[in-house]
Amino acid sequence: MDDSDVYIGSFMFCRHGCEFCNECTTDHRLTNNYQILDQLSAAFPDLDEDQFMDRPAISYVLQNLATETKSSRHTERVFECKKHHKTDCETCFDWAKVAIDHMKGQTKTKSSKVIPISVSREDKLRLLHSMGVELSPTTRLPEDAIEKKFRSAIDASQTFSKHIEHPPFNPSSLPLWSKKSSSKTLLESVRRGNMEEAMANAHARSEGKENAWDLYENTFVDFRQTVMSLANGFDGGAKTAIAQDKDTTYAVCMRVVEVRTLPSGVPVMIILYARGARDAPVNDTIPWVQEVISTSRAKGMLQIVASPEEQKLLLSILNMNARRISSDYSPKRMRSEAPFTLSFLLPIAPLSQQDIGKLTNHSGCVVCGKKTASKCSRCLSAEYCGTDCQYSHWKEHKTMCNSLKGAEWVTVTFSTVPTDIRIANAMGQKMYLSYVNRRTSDMSNTQTIEFDPDNPIPPPPNIHGDNPFLVKIHKGGSMMIYDRTRSMEVYLCSDVDQEGYGKAMAQMSTGFSGLKIYRWAKRTGETTLSVCLNKAPPKDPLW
Incomplete structure (x- = not known):
């Protein structure tokens, strides 16, 4: 036993809190297995003691489960669980259960032919948040609902269904991508953005910042930079890359095998990848690095700093897409691959507001999604399945609830067409509605609609139900009103609702530069909104 090794709940770990560690050159699984051999044998009767030596090691318990506490003896290091603050917690330090769960998880991932990776519920919520899908950290939505939102967000960022309609697909059936055929570099071809992001960056630069998000501030933004780095490297002849965190705890080794062109004209980078980890004894990446270094492929190898969280997102996407390649496709591999x-x-593109709206919204109780049975009695705006969810949600709901207390709700009638378009049409002029479509991830995508009074633009659907939602109201001859998701984009016009228009105009002085205000609203009919005009939210949202 090394002096830096520690005992936590009778199990031995290295100074990093790992049973196995390449850096510490330790493997405590044999010693630890003697304590749980009966449980392992009962769970896996077909395996013997030697095979249990190859079980996945329990790792980083000092980061995830345990924290050091004071000891009655100065020479002894004592640890308690983070959740219950107990030194001998039978729940958190049930190492037999943890080991068995890890072995079952390994069996499942091996059968699916992807890289084993643990993405916890908390990880998914943080990653969704970085993508703009803001779910409460205390949400009680079931695990399968969170997983579905996470996978849907990934596919929305890839606009997957638009480019690949019927997976699995065979890349060899597609033409090779080339700069000559596309007239763009690969970097230019994979770069994506939208109007909301462009506006956020412009605002940041006006305040002296380089971009809206600093490096390592937003995991999803960092991941998109990594994808562009791979494309830029390919343009310069570098087809290999290692993405690892600053502490070199984890690494993802990748090679861009080739780039093909989809029918939509979009390039698809074919990737071979493997993961290396400080706490994993089976390391497929070392032979690969050695082979790359010994060949010309080492030229320009990309060294990408990627946090463990970014690597989880990268591997989640690669694992999802790995199942979508036809087994008939088999590109040439290096010996170590x-x-x-x-x-x-x-x-990879930022999620559109329409996608964010779909992923953020869920029917039923605002906490768990179950059938509702009550409302908040103070503001009547949040619905719950029962008192447990209402109590757990109060800390989050309190700010909105207080801002709506004593509110004056004004019913306004909106139009789907601004006044000037309708007036011009009445004078015999052919008019169009043309605007940047912010629902998409393509800044160049504009939508033009011809105004036809005999075939009017229908009111937008109500995706919010009876729940209140924030709207932005812009000052103008026709006030544009829209929600964050752009599920509705309508106009408050003086010739349609003179009283409502006047009351909204009177509030403009309270907003940003007197040009726009944010307010809570409820949909009350096909063309009506109930708007809380006299009460602004405590803080203007960033959209």
Whole structure:
């Protein structure tokens, strides 16, 4: 036993809190297995003691489960669980259960032919938040609902269904991508943005910042930079890359095998990848690095700093896409790439407001999604399945609830067409509605609609139900009103609702530069909104 090794709940770990550690050159699984051999044998009767030595090691318990506490003896290090603050917690330090769960998880991932990776519920919520999908950290939505939102967000960022309609697909059936055929570099071809992000960056630069998000501030933004780095490297002849965190705890080794062009004209990068980890004894990446260094492929190898959280997102996307490649496709591999997994990367874009709206919204109780039975008695705006969810949600709901207390709700009638368009049409002029479509991830995507009074633009659907939602109201001859998701984009016009228009105009002086205000609203009919005009939210949202 090394002096830096520690005992936590009778199990021995290295100074990093790992049973196995390449850096510490330790493997405590044999010693630890003697304590739980009966439980392991009962769970896996077909395995023997030698095979249990190859079980996945329990790792980083000092980061995830335990914290050091004071000891009655100065020479003894004592640890308690973070959740219950107990030194001998039978729940958190049930190492037999943890080991068995890890072995079952390994069996499942091996059968699916992807890289084993643990993405917890908390990880998914943080990653969704970085993508703009803001779910409460205390949400009680079931695990399968969170997983579905996470996978849907990933596919929305790839606009997957638009580019690949019927997976699995065979890349060899597609033409090779080339700068000559596309007239763009690969970097230019994979770069994506939208109007909201462009406006956020412009605002940041006006305040002296380089961009709206600093490096390592937003995991999703960092990941998109990594995809662009791979494309830029390919343009310069570098087809290999290692993405690892600053502490070199984890690393993802990748090679861009080739780039093909989808029918939509979008490039798809075919990737071979494997993961290396300080706490994993089976390391497929070391032979790969050695082979790359010994060949010309080492030229310009990209060294990408990627946090463990970004690597989880990268591997989640690669694992999802790995299942979508036809088994008939088998590109040439380097000798060391036999254990590598084959996948692909599409251009990654910020989620559209429409996608964010779909992923953020869920029917039923605002906390768990179950059938509702009551409302908040103070503001009547939040619905719950019962008192447990209402109590757990109060800390989050309190700010909105207080801002709505004593509110004056004004019913306004909106139009789907601004006044000037309708007046011009009445004078015999052919008019169009043309605007940047912010629902998409393409800044160049504009939508033009011809105004036809005999075939009017229908009112937008109500995706909010009876729940209140924030709207932005812009000052003008026709006030544009829209929600964050752009599920509705309508106009408050003086010739349609003179009283409502006047009351809204009277509030403009309270907003940003007298040009716009944010207010809570409820949909009360096909063309009516109930708007809380006299009460602004405590803080203007960033959209």
